[in-house]
Amino acid sequence: MTEEVYLVDGSAYIYRAYHAVAPLSNAEGMPTHAVFGFLNILKRLLKDKQPKYLAVAFDMRGKVFRHEIYPEYKANRPPMPDDLAVQIPYIKELVHAMNIPCFEIEGIEADDIIAAAVKVLSGQERKIVVVSGDKDLLQLVDDTVVMWDPMKNKVMDSDAVEEKYHVKPEQLLDCYSLMGDSSDNVPGVPGVGPKTAEKLINEHGTLEGVYEALGSMKKSKLRERLEENRDKAFLSRELIRLKDDVDVPSRLSGYLPKSPDEALLNDLYTRLGFSSMVKIESKAVPIPTEGFKLVRTEDELQSVVTSLQGADLLVIDTETSSLDVSRATLVGISLCTDLQSSWYIPVGHCAEDGSLAAGQLPASTVIEALRPYLESTSLPKLGHNIKYDYSILKKSCNLSLKGPLYDSMIAAYLIESGRRSLKLDDLCLEHGLALTPFDQVVEDTKKENCFAYVPIDQACKYSCEDVYGALLLWQSYEPQLKELEQLELFLGVETPLVPILADMELEGITVSKAVLGQLEKEFQTELDALEGEICALAGYNFNIQSPKQLGVLLFEELDLPHGRKTKTGYSTDMKVLEKLAPKHEIPAKIMRYRILAKLQSTYVKKLKKLIDPDSGRVHTSFNQTVTATGRLSSSNPNMQNIPIRTEEGNRIRHAFVPAKGLVFLSADYSQIDLRVLAHYSQDAALLHAFRNGEDIHARTAAELFAVSPLLLTSEMRRVAKSINFGIVYGMSSFGLSNQLNISRREASRFIEKYFHLYGGVKTFMEKVVEQARIDEYVTTLLNRRRMLPEINVKNKTQREFAERTAINTPIQGSAADIIKLAMVKVVPALQRENLSARLLLQIHDELVFELPESELKETQEVVRDSMEGALQLDVPLIVNFEIGKSLAKS
DNA sequence: AACTTAACGTAC
DNA sequence: GACGTACGTTAAGTTA
Structure with missing residues (x-):
C-alpha cells in the first residue's frame, strides 16, 4: 500500500471552527469554541484516517508578499475577531501537545506552505491528502494529490474537480484569475463569473490562450471587459498562484507525528474547560467501593434500617426494568446517608430464564422496612432526577416518598443552566469521579437495556456509585446555591414542585380514542x-x-x-x-x-x-431542567403545544375529556408577561393601565393610532397586540414588518411611537442590557439566573441575540417563577380545603384541573387566591377561568 | 439500518 | 441576519 501524507490547512480550519461551533467558554470566560472545533477536526482526522504522516500549516502574521504586488490584497477582510484571536495560541499549543509537525513561516500563508510541501513530496510512490476546504488549494490536485474536506467529508480528486468546475485542476489557476475572488479582494475581470471563466478556459486552454484569441472574438461586452482588464487578470494570477518555493522539510521524517504528550494535553484541556476530554485516569478519584454493601437478608436489611436512624439526609436511587415509568417495575434500591457507606437492596433481578433470581428479599418486605423513613416528612431525600424515583415508588410500590425531595440535577440546572449535560455521569466526571456507564452495565444482558438482567454484584456497584455520586454533587452544589442566593428558589419553588409534577404526570389526562x-x-x-x-x-x-x-x-x-x-x-x-x-x-x-x-x-x-390502554389516559413528562429561562417543558406528548388557534386544531382539543362525572377547570393568567414588564419597568402608562383593569392591547392601539377607544377597529388592536408581544421578545422593525406584512418604515414608526408612549419600557430595556454587559448574566424576580457570555462579543449577530435574550429572559423567566410558585401554593391549598381537584397540566401561563362540578365554586376561589397571590407585584395579577367538558375553546 | 440535520409548524 | 422559549415530524443526507 502506498503511504499517505496528510497536510492540514490549519488557518482555514481555525476560521471554520470558529464559525461552525456554537460559542463556548471556560470558567474564566475565555472563548474556547474555535479551539474545540479545531480539536474535533484533528481528532476526527486521527481516528478516521490514522495517518502515518501528518503536518499542520498556519498563516503567520506579518506582511504577506502578496501585499507587495497588490496592496489591496485581502483589504476587505475584517480583522480577526478578538474572541478568535485569543484562541490562536491555544490552538498552536494544542497541535504542539499532540506532537504533530507544525509549520509557519513569517509573511507566508498556510496555502503556500502546503503547496511547497506538495512539491517536495510528490512525484514519488505516495499519495498526498491536502486537508482543506479552500478552493484555491484545488490547484494542487493531480494523480497523486487529492483534497479532503473533513467538515463535509468530501474528497476531491482530479475527476471531481473536473466534474465540479468543468476544467482540469491545472487550469483552475487561470480560471480563478478571470473570476477573481471577492473574499480575498482579488480583482479578476469584472463581469466574469465562474460560468464565463469556465467557458473561456475550456475554449482557449489557458489565460494566455484567452488573450491571444481576443482579436478573433466577436465584439461584445465580454470582449470589451477582457481587453480593459488584461492587467488585472494577470495580476490576479500572480496573487492566486501558490508560492511553492518556501522552506519545508524535504524528507518524509519531517512529517512524522509522535505520540501525544498526555500530560500537556490534560493540562491544556483543563485550562480550556474541556472536562470531558481530560483523560479520566489522570484525574479521577477512585471510588471507595469497599463502602458498597449488598443487602440480601433480613438481618442485613435491619442493619440498614438501624443506620438510617438519626440520619439528616437520605440519598436514594431506584433501579428499574424500564426507563418508562408506566412499564417499569422495581429491580433494586440503593441508599446512603454519607460518603462512607452505601447499600444496594436487590428485589427484582431476574435469572437468565426470566424467573426471579435467588438471594433477594421480597420487594414488599424491603418497602415496609423502609417506609417509615421514605415517608418521613422530616427526613430530606436526595436523588438525581428524584421525580423518577418518586414516581416508581408511588406507582409500583404504593409508597409516597416524602420530605423535601432534593434533586442534584435541578441544583446543577439552577447553578449553570446553560450547561450541555445534566447527566449524573457527566456531572460526576467534572467532580473527578468516573462512574460506570449505564450502557456498560447493561451491555451483556440477555434482554438488552433491562436492568433486571444485570448480575446482582455488578448492579450493586453501579447503583451504589449513583447514590455516592449524587451525594458528592450535592455537597458541592448546596454551598453554591447559597452563594448565588438561589437556595430559596431551590427550596421554596423547585423542590416542592417535584412531587407536584410527578403527580400530574401520573394522573395523566383522558383522551378519547373514539x-x-x-x-x-x-x-x-x-x-x-x-x-x-x-x-x-x-x-x-x-x-x-x-x-x-x-x-x-x-x-x-x-x-x-x-x-x-x-x-x-x-x-x-x-x-x-x-x-x-x-x-x-x-x-x-x-x-x-x-x-x-x-x-x-x-x-x-x-x-x-x-393512550394508556388501562386508563385511557396519556401521561406527559414535565421536565424541570430543560429551558434556559426556567419554564417547564413537556414531552411524550408535548401537552404544551396542543393546537388552539385554528378551527381544525381546536377539534383535537375535543378529544381531551374529563373523567366521568368531572369537569375541567382552566385558570390562566391574563397578560402575565406584560404585567411582569410593567413591574420591572415601572412605566407609568403600563402601571396605570393594569391597575385600572384596562384591555392593554386596546389601550396600546388607541394611543398608537391616536383614536378614541370607541373607534378602535379589530385591525388596530391586532397591530397593537403584535407590538406588545414583539416588545417582550426584543423585536426589531424588521421582525415587526415581517409579522404584520407592512413596510419596515411603517414598522419603525410604530415602534418609535410605542417607545414614546411607554418611555419607561425603553429605559428598562436599556438598563437590563447595560447591567447584563457588566454581569454577563440576567436574573428573574426569584433570582433565577441565566448566563449571557455572548453579550460582550464582537460578533454583532451573536451579541444582538444576547441582548434580546437579556430583555426577554427576566420577563419570561419571572412569569415562569410566578406560575411555579402558584403551583406550589395551590396543590396544598386544595388539600387543606378538602377539595378533590387534581392539577393535570401547566401550559406556561395556565393551569388545568380536573374536578367534580359540585366543587367548582370553592375550587375556583382557592385557585384564584393561590395564583393571583403567588407573588406580590406592583400591578395586580389576574386569573381568568374556563370550565368545560373538553379542552376545546368555544 | 441507524443516525444527524434542515425545514417546517404547533404552543406560550 | 433580522422576535424570545420549547417539542416533534418528515425528508434527505451521512455513516456504519
Missing part, C-alpha cells in the same frame, strides 16, 4: 383528496411533504416568483405560500394539506399511540 379515530378518518380522506388534486394540477406525482420537491414544482415547473431562500433552496413555508395563493391554485391546496398533515401526524396519530 374522537381521535373519527378525526383521523376525516383528515385522511381530505389529505388523500388533496394529494390527488395537487398532483393532478402539477401534472406529475411528487412528495408534497418534501420542501425540496415542492420548491422545484412551484419555482421551476410553474415558475412562480420565489420569496425567501433557505440554506438549501427555496423556502416554501406558509408565509411564502400565502403570497403565491392568488397566482395559482396549488399553493392554497398545499397550505391546507400542510395544516392537516401536521395535525394528523403530530397530534392525532401520536396521541392515539400514547
Whole structure:
C-alpha cells in the first residue's frame, strides 16, 4: 500500500471552527469554541484516517508578499475577531501537545506552505491528502494529490474537480484569475463569473490562450471587459498562484507525528474547560467501593434500617426494568446517608430464564422496612432526577416518598443552566469521579437495556456509585446555591414542585380514542383528496411533504416568483405560500394539506399511540431542567403545544375529556408577561393601565393610532397586540414588518411611537442590557439566573441575540417563577380545603384541573387566591377561568 | 439500518 | 441576519 501524507490547512480550519461551533467558554470566560472545533477536526482526522504522516500549516502574521504586488490584497477582510484571536495560541499549543509537525513561516500563508510541501513530496510512490476546504488549494490536485474536506467529508480528486468546475485542476489557476475572488479582494475581470471563466478556459486552454484569441472574438461586452482588464487578470494570477518555493522539510521524517504528550494535553484541556476530554485516569478519584454493601437478608436489611436512624439526609436511587415509568417495575434500591457507606437492596433481578433470581428479599418486605423513613416528612431525600424515583415508588410500590425531595440535577440546572449535560455521569466526571456507564452495565444482558438482567454484584456497584455520586454533587452544589442566593428558589419553588409534577404526570389526562379515530378518518380522506388534486394540477406525482420537491414544482415547473431562500433552496413555508395563493391554485391546496398533515401526524396519530390502554389516559413528562429561562417543558406528548388557534386544531382539543362525572377547570393568567414588564419597568402608562383593569392591547392601539377607544377597529388592536408581544421578545422593525406584512418604515414608526408612549419600557430595556454587559448574566424576580457570555462579543449577530435574550429572559423567566410558585401554593391549598381537584397540566401561563362540578365554586376561589397571590407585584395579577367538558375553546 | 440535520409548524 | 422559549415530524443526507 502506498503511504499517505496528510497536510492540514490549519488557518482555514481555525476560521471554520470558529464559525461552525456554537460559542463556548471556560470558567474564566475565555472563548474556547474555535479551539474545540479545531480539536474535533484533528481528532476526527486521527481516528478516521490514522495517518502515518501528518503536518499542520498556519498563516503567520506579518506582511504577506502578496501585499507587495497588490496592496489591496485581502483589504476587505475584517480583522480577526478578538474572541478568535485569543484562541490562536491555544490552538498552536494544542497541535504542539499532540506532537504533530507544525509549520509557519513569517509573511507566508498556510496555502503556500502546503503547496511547497506538495512539491517536495510528490512525484514519488505516495499519495498526498491536502486537508482543506479552500478552493484555491484545488490547484494542487493531480494523480497523486487529492483534497479532503473533513467538515463535509468530501474528497476531491482530479475527476471531481473536473466534474465540479468543468476544467482540469491545472487550469483552475487561470480560471480563478478571470473570476477573481471577492473574499480575498482579488480583482479578476469584472463581469466574469465562474460560468464565463469556465467557458473561456475550456475554449482557449489557458489565460494566455484567452488573450491571444481576443482579436478573433466577436465584439461584445465580454470582449470589451477582457481587453480593459488584461492587467488585472494577470495580476490576479500572480496573487492566486501558490508560492511553492518556501522552506519545508524535504524528507518524509519531517512529517512524522509522535505520540501525544498526555500530560500537556490534560493540562491544556483543563485550562480550556474541556472536562470531558481530560483523560479520566489522570484525574479521577477512585471510588471507595469497599463502602458498597449488598443487602440480601433480613438481618442485613435491619442493619440498614438501624443506620438510617438519626440520619439528616437520605440519598436514594431506584433501579428499574424500564426507563418508562408506566412499564417499569422495581429491580433494586440503593441508599446512603454519607460518603462512607452505601447499600444496594436487590428485589427484582431476574435469572437468565426470566424467573426471579435467588438471594433477594421480597420487594414488599424491603418497602415496609423502609417506609417509615421514605415517608418521613422530616427526613430530606436526595436523588438525581428524584421525580423518577418518586414516581416508581408511588406507582409500583404504593409508597409516597416524602420530605423535601432534593434533586442534584435541578441544583446543577439552577447553578449553570446553560450547561450541555445534566447527566449524573457527566456531572460526576467534572467532580473527578468516573462512574460506570449505564450502557456498560447493561451491555451483556440477555434482554438488552433491562436492568433486571444485570448480575446482582455488578448492579450493586453501579447503583451504589449513583447514590455516592449524587451525594458528592450535592455537597458541592448546596454551598453554591447559597452563594448565588438561589437556595430559596431551590427550596421554596423547585423542590416542592417535584412531587407536584410527578403527580400530574401520573394522573395523566383522558383522551378519547373514539374522537381521535373519527378525526383521523376525516383528515385522511381530505389529505388523500388533496394529494390527488395537487398532483393532478402539477401534472406529475411528487412528495408534497418534501420542501425540496415542492420548491422545484412551484419555482421551476410553474415558475412562480420565489420569496425567501433557505440554506438549501427555496423556502416554501406558509408565509411564502400565502403570497403565491392568488397566482395559482396549488399553493392554497398545499397550505391546507400542510395544516392537516401536521395535525394528523403530530397530534392525532401520536396521541392515539400514547393512550394508556388501562386508563385511557396519556401521561406527559414535565421536565424541570430543560429551558434556559426556567419554564417547564413537556414531552411524550408535548401537552404544551396542543393546537388552539385554528378551527381544525381546536377539534383535537375535543378529544381531551374529563373523567366521568368531572369537569375541567382552566385558570390562566391574563397578560402575565406584560404585567411582569410593567413591574420591572415601572412605566407609568403600563402601571396605570393594569391597575385600572384596562384591555392593554386596546389601550396600546388607541394611543398608537391616536383614536378614541370607541373607534378602535379589530385591525388596530391586532397591530397593537403584535407590538406588545414583539416588545417582550426584543423585536426589531424588521421582525415587526415581517409579522404584520407592512413596510419596515411603517414598522419603525410604530415602534418609535410605542417607545414614546411607554418611555419607561425603553429605559428598562436599556438598563437590563447595560447591567447584563457588566454581569454577563440576567436574573428573574426569584433570582433565577441565566448566563449571557455572548453579550460582550464582537460578533454583532451573536451579541444582538444576547441582548434580546437579556430583555426577554427576566420577563419570561419571572412569569415562569410566578406560575411555579402558584403551583406550589395551590396543590396544598386544595388539600387543606378538602377539595378533590387534581392539577393535570401547566401550559406556561395556565393551569388545568380536573374536578367534580359540585366543587367548582370553592375550587375556583382557592385557585384564584393561590395564583393571583403567588407573588406580590406592583400591578395586580389576574386569573381568568374556563370550565368545560373538553379542552376545546368555544 | 441507524443516525444527524434542515425545514417546517404547533404552543406560550 | 433580522422576535424570545420549547417539542416533534418528515425528508434527505451521512455513516456504519
